Amino acid sequence: MGAPTLEAAFPAHLADDVRCVLAVVPESTLAPVQPFAVDVQGETVLVPSRIYPDEPAAPAVGRLTPVQQVILHCLYSRHHDGRVRQRHVERILPSNAAWVAPFVVQLAGEYVVEIIDAVRRGLPELVTPGSDQCRLYGEFLARNPAFLALTERRVVSYWDCYYRGKYSTFSTYPGAVLIEEFRTAVAEHV
Numbered sequence: 001m002g003a004p005t006l007e008a009a010f011p012a013h014l015a016d017d018v019r020c021v022l023a024v025v026p027e028s029t030l031a032p033v034q035p036f037a038v039d040v041q042g043e044t045v046l047v048p049s050r051i052y053p054d055e056p057a058a059p060a061v062g063r064l065t066p067v068q069q070v071i072l073h074c075l076y077s078r079h080h081d082g083r084v085r086q087r088h089v090e091r092i093l094p095s096n097a098a099w100v101a102p103f104v105v106q107l108a109g110e111y112v113v114e115i116i117d118a119v120r121r122g123l124p125e126l127v128t129p130g131s132d133q134c135r136l137y138g139e140f141l142a143r144n145p146a147f148l149a150l151t152e153r154r155v156v157s158y159w160d161c162y163y164r165g166k167y168s169t170f171s172t173y174p175g176a177v178l179i180e181e182f183r184t185a186v187a188e189h190v
Contacts, residue, residue, distance in 0.1 A: 006018065006022060006025075006032060006048065006051070006075060007019065007022070008035070008045060008046040009035070009045055009046060009047045009048060009074070009075070010045060010071060010074075010099055011040055011041070011043045011045060011099050012043065014067075014071065014099065017065070017067055017068045017071055018071055020064065020065075020068050021064060021068050021071045021072045021075070024056040024057075024060040024061065024063075024064065024072070025053050025056055025072070025075070026053045026054045026055075026056060027053065028051070028052040028053035028054075029052075030052035031052075032048035032049075032050065032051045032052075032078075033048060033049055033050050034048070034049035034050070035047055035048050035049065036049060036102075036106070036147070038102045038140075038143075038144045038147050039143045039144055040098055040099050040101070040102065040140065040143075041098050041099075041139075041143075042143075045099070045102065047078065047102050047103065047106065048075075048078050049078065049106075050078055050079070050080045051075060051076070051078050051079055051080070052079075052080050055076060055079075055084065056072070067097075069091075070091075070092055070095050070097060070100065072088075073088040073089075073091040073092045074088075074092055074099075074100060074103040075088075076088035077089040077092060077103045077104075077106075077107065078103065078106075082112040082114075082115060085107065085110075085112070085115055086112070086114060086115045086118055089103070089104060089107055089115060089118060089119060089122070090118050090122060092104065093118075093119065093122025093123060094122070096132045096133075096136055098136060098139070098140060100136075101136060101137055101140035101141075102140070102144075102147075104119060104123075104137075105137070105140070105141065105147070105148070105151060105182065106151070107119055108151055108155060108175055108178045108179060108182070109150070109151035109152070109153075109154030109155055109158075109175070110154070110158070111158040111161075111162055113163060113174055113175070116174045116175050116178055117174050119178060120174060120177065120178050120181075123137070123181070126181045126182070126184075126185055127181050127184045127185060127188075129188050133185070134184075134185045134188050134189070135185075135189065137182060137185045137186075138185035138186050138187075138188050138189025138190075139189050141182055141183075141185065141186045141189075142186050142189050142190055148179075148182060148183075148186070151179065151182075152179050155173070155175035155176060155178075155179050156170065156176075158175065159173045159175060159176065
């Protein structure tokens with residue numbers, strides 16, 4: 001059995017759209033690595049931890065449908081370059097599609113604090129009871145408690161390694177604040 005394809009990162013009903021997106025993604029000599037499995041509305045998806053292709057040309061992206069553009073931005077939120085990840089996650093944060101959530105939550109457990117800050121800015125209603133963001137992330141994380149726990153462990157680890165000097169108290173670290181907001185969304189959902 002070979003490695004999962006990038007199509008596996010999205011629910012099956014998006015397969016045609018994902019294929020359209022992959023047609024504009026440049027070839028890469030490196031394969032996507034270390035996919036993580038999560039449940040998106042009852043369907044298991046395998047999201048790559050990193051991808052390596054260059055970004056597609058703007059005219060090709062412009063020819064994609066709005067849904068296909070969100071798919072493309074989701075994929076590039078997994079790019080090996082942190083600046084590319086940040087640019088693309090900022091484009092998917094307004095989406096209310098359930099399949100966007102794993103791409104966003106994964107970034108909370110990474111080491112680039114500027115991306116964590118961008119996620120926090122992009123989810124202003126995450127802890128607002130009844131909001132679309134609270135519902136979307138609360139439902140996703142309630143289905144994936146192990147993923148939330150792993151993300152939290154990563155947040156603690158990166159704070160300890162890189163940010164303890166800047167944020168002497170863990171609770172003030174942006175990743176810790178975001179994890180607490182995710183937990184609030186889960187509590188609101190359940």
